[in-house]
Amino acid sequence: MHFGIFDHVERRDPDLGSLYKDRLHLLARADQCGYFCYHVAEHQGTPLCMAPSPSLLLAAVASSTENIHFGPLCYLLPLYDPLRLVNEICMLDQLGNGRLEVGISRGVSPIEMGFFGITPDEARERFDEVLEIMEMGLTQTQLSYDGTYYHYENVPLELGVVREPHPPIWYPTSGTRSVAWVAERGFQTVFLGAPDHVAEQVKLYHEHLRAGVKPEEQKVGVLRYVMVAETDAEAMRAAAPAYEAHLANLRYLSRSRGRGTREEVPDTAGAREGSPAELAGAVQRGWAAVGSPATVSEQIAEMVEQTGCNYLVFNPLLAATPIDRALAAVELFAEQVMPSFT
Numbered sequence: 001m002h003f004g005i006f007d008h009v010e011r012r013d014p015d016l017g018s019l020y021k022d023r024l025h026l027l028a029r030a031d032q033c034g035y036f037c038y039h040v041a042e043h044q045g046t047p048l049c050m051a052p053s054p055s056l057l058l059a060a061v062a063s064s065t066e067n068i069h070f071g072p073l074c075y076l077l078p079l080y081d082p083l084r085l086v087n088e089i090c091m092l093d094q095l096g097n098g099r100l101e102v103g104i105s106r107g108v109s110p111i112e113m114g115f116f117g118i119t120p121d122e123a124r125e126r127f128d129e130v131l132e133i134m135e136m137g138l139t140q141t142q143l144s145y146d147g148t149y150y151h152y153e154n155v156p157l158e159l160g161v162v163r164e165p166h167p168p169i170w171y172p173t174s175g176t177r178s179v180a181w182v183a184e185r186g187f188q189t190v191f192l193g194a195p196d197h198v199a200e201q202v203k204l205y206h207e208h209l210r211a212g213v214k215p216e217e218q219k220v221g222v223l224r225y226v227m228v229a230e231t232d233a234e235a236m237r238a239a240a241p242a243y244e245a246h247l248a249n250l251r252y253l254s255r256s257r258g259r260g261t262r263e264e265v266p267d268t269a270g271a272r273e274g275s276p277a278e279l280a281g282a283v284q285r286g287w288a289a290v291g292s293p294a295t296v297s298e299q300i301a302e303m304v305e306q307t308g309c310n311y312l313v314f315n316p317l318l319a320a321t322p323i324d325r326a327l328a329a330v331e332l333f334a335e336q337v338m339p340s341f342t
Helices: 016-030 054-064 082-095 110-115 120-137 176-184 195-208 232-250 252-256 279-284 293-307 323-336
Strands: 002-007 037-040 069-072 102-105 142-146 151-156 189-191 220-228 288-291 311-314
Touching: 002 016, 016 054, 016 323, 037 054, 054 069, 054 082, 082 120, 102 120, 110 120, 110 252, 120 142, 176 189, 176 195, 189 195, 195 220, 195 293, 220 232, 220 293, 220 323, 232 252, 232 279, 232 288, 232 293, 279 288, 288 293, 293 311, 293 323
Parallel strands: 002 037, 002 311, 037 069, 069 102, 189 220, 220 288, 220 311
Antiparallel strands: 142 151
16 A cells, blocks of 8 residues: 555645645655655646646755655646656656656646647547647657647657656546547546545546556555544644635635536536535545544545545645645654554
């Protein structure tokens, strides 16, 4: 069992410089605590995400850590020129000495795609083309391609990656129709949803896993909110307002544009209708683990048993969580929860 950190980089106050520094401070500690990876989201035009260019933040992460892997979860591929993206991926992988994990997505918010003049149908077409070029560019020294949106002729690719043929690719999803495609491509993944829904996805993933790929080497993750403190009561006091603020950020774009509450969702969401509206319900239904180290260990053990996942990703910096609270939670989780699963 491995554990990772997920971060929307939600707005906390106007001082964005401190927001970024807080993450680097927390990751310097997490780097020494045995966490596998730091995953950062990409969203556009919303307080849900203050890292609309994740490569910039990840370059700082690469240079300030030594052990923890890092990567976007996810790059919104329809928004990228694939040649530039290939170069960014190569640079990040070199900066981190092979620690980059590359998450990709079509983009789940039509509102965000619309900011760039991209329709849902075009987003799907662009995603397919960018992904094809990206995989070519990471394995070749020269790029030629003639597609609908992108055309390259004998472009030299000078950078290269550390891990061959390329860094692991992740495609998080909660849509059952996507799982077989993800598995057949040999991508790693993170799921979100009710435990029984995730369990179905895990089973489907393993049934369709690409021939030659070793199941035990694939990370099949689940995204959950986790807050651990010395006591159950202390953890709930810290977690409840952060959870409420996070849900408000998730719905910000859809409500501000008069489109209901389901347009704006996290990268890993596709079945958001089951998401509990209150923290107590989230804990009860297995969407969150909140409490003392002993309580959280029991809750996570139940999640693992119910879902069959071998990787848990959680967000200690949810919404307006103070950095000292998040740092304490990261340390306490590593010291008193993780050993139960390793």
